[in-house]
Amino acid sequence: MAGGKVLVVGGTGMIGGLASQMLARRGSSVALAGRDGHLLAERSRLLGHCPYRSFDAYDLEGCASLAPWAAEALEGLNAVVVAIGVAGFGRAEEVDEAAAEHLMTVNALAPMAVVRGALPVLEPASVVAVVTGVIVDKPMRGMADYTAAKAALAAWLGVVEREQRSRGIRIVDVRMPHLGGGFVDRAVIGSAPKMPTGADPTQAVEQHLIASIMASAVQAQG
Ligand SMILES: NC(=O)c1ccc[n+]([C@@H]2O[C@H](COP(=O)([O-])OP(=O)(O)OC[C@H]3O[C@@H](n4cnc5c(N)ncnc54)[C@H](OP(=O)(O)O)[C@@H]3O)[C@@H](O)[C@H]2O)c1
Numbered sequence: 001m002a003g004g005k006v007l008v009v010g011g012t013g014m015i016g017g018l019a020s021q022m023l024a025r026r027g028s029s030v031a032l033a034g035r036d037g038h039l040l041a042e043r044s045r046l047l048g049h050c051p052y053r054s055f056d057a058y059d060l061e062g063c064a065s066l067a068p069w070a071a072e073a074l075e076g077l078n079a080v081v082v083a084i085g086v087a088g089f090g091r092a093e094e095v096d097e098a099a100a101e102h103l104m105t106v107n108a109l110a111p112m113a114v115v116r117g118a119l120p121v122l123e124p125a126s127v128v129a130v131v132t133g134v135i136v137d138k139p140m141r142g143m144a145d146y147t148a149a150k151a152a153l154a155a156w157l158g159v160v161e162r163e164q165r166s167r168g169i170r171i172v173d174v175r176m177p178h179l180g181g182g183f184v185d186r187a188v189i190g191s192a193p194k195m196p197t198g199a200d201p202t203q204a205v206e207q208h209l210i211a212s213i214m215a216s217a218v219q220a221q222g
Contacts (some may be wrong), residue, residue: 002154002216007070009063009114010083011052012039014181015131018205019081020047023213028079031070057084057110064117071121078123079213082111082130085150087183089190092144097190100145106188107149112156115171119160122169125220129172129213130157136175142193170216174209 006023010016012034020030026046032052044052051073071077083208088095088103095103099100111130118128136154139147154173161171178184180198186202 004028004079005031005060005070005074005076006081007031007033007067007074007077007118008081008083009033009066009111010081010085010131011043011057012036014179014183015205015209016083017178018202019083019209022206022210023079023081024048024050026210029074031073033066033070034129057106060109060113063110063113066114067118068121072104076123077118077121078126079217080118080122080126080128081112081209081213081221082116082128083209084110085133085183087143087185087187087192088146089142089184089187089192091142095145095189102188103145105221107146108153108156111153111165115157115160119164119169125168125217125222127170127172127213127216127220129174129209129216131174131176131209132157134175134177136173142190168220168222170192170220172216174212174213176208177204179204 006028008016008020011032012018023028030047030050032044033055036054037054040052044050045199053069086106088099131151132154135147136151157171157173162169178198179201181201
């Protein structure tokens with residue numbers, strides 16, 4: 001990724017924060033997007049005052065405008081990492097419609113809008129990596145809405161991957177395992193059942209996200 005120009009959406013989160021540091025360390029120029037303006041400014045400072053932009057998942061046009069903004073700020077764009085999401089717990093009948101809408105918007109519609117907005121501005125041989133989760137393959141009781149949102153995103157990415165292959169753009173669905181770091185404690189509704197200890201975040205981001213991006217970048221470059 002030396003010389004890469006990367007937008008990290010969810011740069012204020014645990015996974016997005018780790019990914020942006022790792023990519024910057026490998027020589028990429030990074031632009032950050034996240035919701036929390038103060039945290040964004042702080043993380044930008046840690047990355048040598050890289051460009052940053054605040055957005056909210058409910059503003060889908062704003063989500064779609066992130067990659068065009070980053071392409072201008074970085075003078076090109078050849079990778080996008082999307083690591084936004086929120087958990088939600090409770091049996092289906094316990095989840096109110098506002099929470100259901102929130103889970104679908106943040107976990108599916110917003111990442112889709114980010115990728116949709118990125119496709120026209122990505123350079124040839126680019127990589128788009130979107131974090132979904134192992135829940136796509138192993139749905140859990142008490143997480144129907146979260147599972148449905150991640151599964152919808154995964155299905156959408158699968159089709160986009162096939163559509164973009166001929167352009168040389170690789171779309172990667174990163175099915176991250178459960179990590180330590182408190183994601184499940186920031187749920188929009190309900191509380192997490194007792195769960196096994198999560199994997200080490202730094203190791204998992206290296207192994208599942210950064211390694212996939214590197215491998216896909218090599219494939220994209222032929
Ligand atoms: N951690 C895990 O165990 C795990 C496992 C599998 C999959 N994943 C997936 O990985 C992704 C990132 O997880 P994480 O552990 O890094 O979580 P995190 O630390 O809680 O970060 C979540 C990110 O999503 C952003 N976000 C949440 N709601 C938003 C909204 N309404 N508008 C815009 N941005 C919003 C947050 O922005 P602000 O902080 O700026 O508000 C933050 O950047 C999620 O999609 C999650 O489902 C996580």
